[in-house]
Amino acid sequence: MIDAPEVEREAPSDALVALARACKVSVEYYAIDGTQVQCSAAAIRAALTAMGLDASSDPACERSLAALEDQEWLRLVPPVTVVVEGETRELPVHVIDGEPAEVALRLESGEVRDMEQLDRWVPPRDVGAQTFGRATFEVPGDLPLGWHLVEAETTGRRARGYVVVTPAQVTVPSEVREHRPWGLTVQLYSLRSERSWGIGDLSDLADLCALGKARGEADFVLINPLHATEPVPPITNSPYLPTSKRYMSPLYIRVEDIAEVAYLPSQQRALLAWEAERPQRTNDTDEQLDRNAIWRLKSAALEEVFRAPRSAGREALFEQFCIREGSALEDFATWCAIAEAHRGLPWPAELESPTSPAVAAWRDEHADRVLYHAWLQWICEEQLASAQATADRAGMSIGVMIDLAVGVHPEGADAWSYQRVLAQGMSMGAPPDFYNALGQSWSIPPWQPRALEAAAYLPFRDMVRAAVRNAGALRIDHVLGMFRQWWVPEGHTPVDGAYVYVDHEALIGIIALEAERAGAIVIGEDLGTVEPWVREYLHGRGILGTSIAWFERHDDGAPRVPEDYRADTLAAVTTHDLPPTGAYLAGEHVRLRDELGMLGEGSVEDAQAEAERERQAFIDIMLERGWILGDYNEEDLIAGLHRWVLSSPAMLTGVAITDAVGERRAQNMPGTDTEYPNWCMPITDGNGVPVLLDDLFEHPRVRRLFRAIKSSRG
Incomplete structure (x- = not known):
């Protein structure tokens, strides 16, 4: 080290x-x-x-x-109590010593149950000038799953709290357990079609689901986070540093698929087609994606569609969406409108809190812009729901697999809306390790555990609920953050931080509940240094782990053979934070890291030699098992590595589209910012030729890899 x-x-x-x-x-x-x-x-x-x-x-x-x-004694009832179905729990109720306590449980169904008071005597406690006593009630073990209200009353006081009943395990459908499906993984923005506006979108996602099932028998498509970006340029390229995790990026909207477009006057439709031509001309080039230019054109078109009249039924659906989302959508749309108006300039101090009178006045004065940004979210949800519905109709057993990022931009919408439950002046990160001796600070504010509990975890619940609403599966990036987080104080180096442990039973329980209700399975990205008990706990709650072939090694560095992989995982050869497999096999990742000054004190020759040893160790095992022959080429090696992960007991297997076409450019180089064009690479094949979705499944390399997958699965 x-x-x-x-x-x-x-x-x-x-x-x-x-x-x-x-x-x-x-x-x-x-x-x-x-x-x-x-x-x-x-x-x-x-x-x-x-x-x-x-x-x-x-x-x-x-x-x-x-x-x-x-503080515990000053609260009449706890703000939230999270239990597992079938579990009883003692609920403390604190009153002035000697005063009565009445407690009832109002279920989500509306049924009201009295709660039994237990015969528990706890010594009273003096708090200031008053003496408080504790009455203990029992949370019964026969409650249904859900968010139930505890309503407590004593002399002169009333209070409410939640009892959250969570499933013991997230249900994995028997079809998935028995058939152990495989699916495609892709950074959605990078895969364009002839109709894309220069960036892969939600209609492309729907087509990818249909084609993936029909042409390759794939059962899911894992994509990057679709979280919201800034409403005006400059737009952050990283999908893992969003402005909001609850809402989506309108960059992924397909304008022409909005229902109102069909009813625009012909002149306006012609103008939309003309506006689409410019970004569409970039679809078949290998140029880096320009989100700022794309959004300027797409947002102008969306403005036109927004102003078009909606039918009475469509207007009613939009109203229902706004009512369901409530104040959270209002806050998000208000933030977008304020950010749009200020365009990167500092905000007046009176607008720094969403609850300030100045914000309320600003919202009233700019109601049309707030409504526009709310409408964009409605359209996003419609088109994502359509993609999942397409996957279902195509026969996918899972469909869209949504990725949930670790955190949010420190100056974004969530940081503004949820500032009371975020740890101000802190950034999540990681202490020094073998890969980064300086540690890491990700510039994302963590949840503040005490404040989040006081808020009954409702902001967290709503974020998870939004993520699984229109998905067949949820992947949680850095799931270890649901157990502990490395907090780096502002002004400190990443080396100088501290771990903060969070209530994993509450957080994982809420994820399990919302996923179970949505019918989604859950995968935790548990790569790196993870204590064994954490993986055991996740397994016990029905949450799958992650296995990446390059990381599955014994202590001496030798590859772990596939039959020794964990069964409860999503296995893949590579991931978005690694180079495509073709580049890895060719050692291009070493050359790139050397060019970027990321090799540390070791020589490039030593790093190349180590990379060659790793590569040869995999090749030797593949030759021994007949997954490749002696006169192999790059395509054979990529196919052999996919046979490797497919022969493991992993419940799910992911195949990266970048590997299928022979892409050589990495989507992301962790540890870089401006040094490398992260998250901006459109998909090209091994010769640098752009590959569009329309032609993807006819590409010779893709067809050969799919044949290898089919033969591996029998």
Whole structure:
């Protein structure tokens, strides 16, 4: 391991340690090489401050710890209690000592149940000038799945909380378990068709689902996150740094497929066709995607369609969408309209909070623009739902597999709307490891655990619910973040952070509940250093893991043979954060990392030699098993590696379209920003020739790979 920079670490005091442990903030952690590292007192204090606690001195820590202990007694009922179906749970209800407590449970169905008070005596507690007592009630074990309301009352006080009943396991359909389907993986923006506006869109997704099933018997399509981007240029290229995870990017709308386009006057339809021609001319080039130019043209066309009258029925559907989404959509659309008006310039201070009177006044003054941005989200949802419906009609057993990013842009819509439940001044990241001796800071604000619990996890629930509403499966990027998160304080290097442990049972339970209700399966991206108990817990909740062939190795670096892979996973040869397999086999990833100065202190010759050893180790096993013959070429190796993962017991197998066509350019080079054109590469084949969706399944390389897949599956 390359030595990381030394950080001056003031040892945390006993008072600071006690407060940190009460809030599940680490005071030490184990590094990738097994050594124990102490977190600095400054990083610990910053994390606690971001949780709304005063940790500035030892007396302040002691007062904050006492206040934490008192807070539980000041609440009539907990804001949320998350249980597994069939589980009973004791529910504490706090009242002025000697006062009565009445508690009822209102189920989602509207049924009201009285809750049984248990014979539990707990010593009362003095909080300030008052003495509080605890009455203990039982959450019954026969509750149905769902979000049920606890309604409590005592003298002069009423309060509500949620009891969330979650499934023990996410159901995986028997068809999926028995047939262990395979599917296609693609960065949707990179796969264009003749009708695309220079970028792959939701109509392309629908066609890919239909073609994938009809031509290759694929049962799912895993795509990049479709999360919302900025409403005006400059637009962030990375789909993993969105402005909102609850809402979608209108860049993926196919304008011509909006119902109202058919009823536009002929002159306006001709104008739309003319506006589409310019971005469509780039579809069959290998030029980097220009989201800013594409959005300028597409947004102008969408403005025209928005102004077109909608039928009474269509208007009613739009109204229903707005009512269902409620204040969250109103806030998001308001943020988009304000950001659009200011176009990158600083906002007035009075607009910095979504609940301020100035924001309400601004919304009223710009109601049409707010409505426009809400309408865009309605169209996005319609077209995504259509893609999933197409997958269902085509016979896919899963359909669209949506990717959920780790976090959001620190200056985006979610950061503005949910600022009360995000940890201000913090960025999620990772401590130093073998791949990055400096650690990582991803510039994304984490959920603030205490505030999120106080909000009954509703913002988290709504985000997950939106993700699975029109999908057959959900992939969660960096699922370890549902257990612990590396918080890097603003102004600190990524080396100087602390782990914050979150309530994984609540978060995973809510994911399981929303996925179960939507009929979606769940895959967690659990690559890297993951403690065994985490994988066991996810397995127990019915959440699949991830296996990438290049990462499946023994401690000595030898490849893990496929029969030793985990069964409860989505297995693939590569992923979007790695070079396409053709480039990997040719060692081009080493040359590229050398050009970008990412090899560290080792020589390029040593890195090339190591890459060749890795490659040869796979080849030797494939030759031994007859998956390739002695006179192999690149296509044979790619087909052999897919036979490798297909012969594993993995429940699902993903095949990257970049591998199918022989693409050599990486979509993303982790650790780079402007040094490499991340997320901007359209799909080309091994000769650099653009491959459109219209021709994809007739491409000779694709057809040969599909034949190899079919023979592997019998």
